[in-house]
Amino acid sequence: MHDLLPTSELERFPPIEWAEIAPHMTPALRASLEKALESLDGSVLTLEESYALAAADGDDLLGLLVAANVLRSELVGNIVTYVVNRNINFTNICFVGCKFCAFSRGPREADAYFHDLDKMAEKAREAWELGATEVCIQGGLPRDLDKFYYRDILRAVKSAVPRMHIHAFSPMEIVYGVELTSMPLADYLSMLRDNGLGTLPGTAAEILDDEIRHILSANKLSTAQWMEVIRTAHRCGIRTTSTLMYGHAETSAHWVRQMRLLRDIQSETGGFTEFVPLGFVHQNTLLFHQGLARSGPTLAEHLKVHALARVLLAGSINNIQVSWVKLNRQLSQLCLHAGANDYGGTLMEENISREAGATAGQYTSPEDFQALILEMGRIPAERNTTYSRIQIKLPLDQFTAEEAVEAEFA
Numbered sequence: 001m002h003d004l005l006p007t008s009e010l011e012r013f014p015p016i017e018w019a020e021i022a023p024h025m026t027p028a029l030r031a032s033l034e035k036a037l038e039s040l041d042g043s044v045l046t047l048e049e050s051y052a053l054a055a056a057d058g059d060d061l062l063g064l065l066v067a068a069n070v071l072r073s074e075l076v077g078n079i080v081t082y083v084v085n086r087n088i089n090f091t092n093i094c095f096v097g098c099k100f101c102a103f104s105r106g107p108r109e110a111d112a113y114f115h116d117l118d119k120m121a122e123k124a125r126e127a128w129e130l131g132a133t134e135v136c137i138q139g140g141l142p143r144d145l146d147k148f149y150y151r152d153i154l155r156a157v158k159s160a161v162p163r164m165h166i167h168a169f170s171p172m173e174i175v176y177g178v179e180l181t182s183m184p185l186a187d188y189l190s191m192l193r194d195n196g197l198g199t200l201p202g203t204a205a206e207i208l209d210d211e212i213r214h215i216l217s218a219n220k221l222s223t224a225q226w227m228e229v230i231r232t233a234h235r236c237g238i239r240t241t242s243t244l245m246y247g248h249a250e251t252s253a254h255w256v257r258q259m260r261l262l263r264d265i266q267s268e269t270g271g272f273t274e275f276v277p278l279g280f281v282h283q284n285t286l287l288f289h290q291g292l293a294r295s296g297p298t299l300a301e302h303l304k305v306h307a308l309a310r311v312l313l314a315g316s317i318n319n320i321q322v323s324w325v326k327l328n329r330q331l332s333q334l335c336l337h338a339g340a341n342d343y344g345g346t347l348m349e350e351n352i353s354r355e356a357g358a359t360a361g362q363y364t365s366p367e368d369f370q371a372l373i374l375e376m377g378r379i380p381a382e383r384n385t386t387y388s389r390i391q392i393k394l395p396l397d398q399f400t401a402e403e404a405v406e407a408e409f410a
């Protein structure tokens, strides 16, 4: 896939109005987007219409980006949220061997590490003192992990900081925990919930298509297993995020099918809090070096995935997050103009994308998020993990709420 529009032209889309671009679009694509704009509901689009939007280029792509931005403002307004959190990757030892992963290590490698329960408690305590409301805990899968280690991490963190929200354990880790304990999935998830698990990251989804999954990792959980973990978690009252990794061996048709699949699960369970597109960071990965993947997403793909998600998921999953660690500062802002409304977490210590070659850094402070959001003419707000508490954060010496709203409409 290539950028058909010169980069500079694509970057200039944010001020374009729908009425300006619509007449330049292919009539069928324009009609599809008008349907979505009128209904504020992505389910009105057929599979064929969705494929056509995913393949849009030139003025059609600009139209998609602009329509996504209009939908975003209609559905969630001008607030851009973020959560103050700490990422804790408790070990990098992993036997799974995903080819897109540059984070995992063998147990005897010099830089392999494993945090014990005291260390986890200490990190959570430090995070709380620095204002974090959430810890996001994921790690590699070490072969000899204690049977109940995931539960014990929850206990250690909760006893150190009872009010900390724990967002932890990918569906892959849940499948591993079930294997280690031989417990039924629902019982295992309920046990984690009862020991303090708040929400589950919907990671390890990559592309929910077994052919592509096999290229990415021969040992990863299957599409059916991912869906089973997610549905069961939702039924146990554990909400999750949803994700998609793009820019490797997949096509745009995979994006469409995955977004529609997530929509279906959401209409069954209502358990997704947000959708997070994750751009593939290729530099230090086997997947790229073995010639199995392209070299990460183009600018057009980054923008298109966020916009497509806003349109196809409209009315179903209304929070679309940018993964700032995988995008740079300017690209995160562009994606927030192309349908996204959430910056994700401050993270404090991000490791996974950095090891794969991402250079956006390990921490963005709340003040940096606020400045980036105000720069876009939008309103910064801190949220909790489930978006049930949103607190507007305006530096009152610079802006009043009224001025910030005016900036958006100027």
Ligand code: SF4
Pocket: 094, 095, 096, 097, 098, 101, 102, 103, 104, 139, 140, 141, 172, 217
């Ligand atoms: S992505 Fe996760 S499961 Fe796969 S190799 Fe890396 S740490 Fe292991």
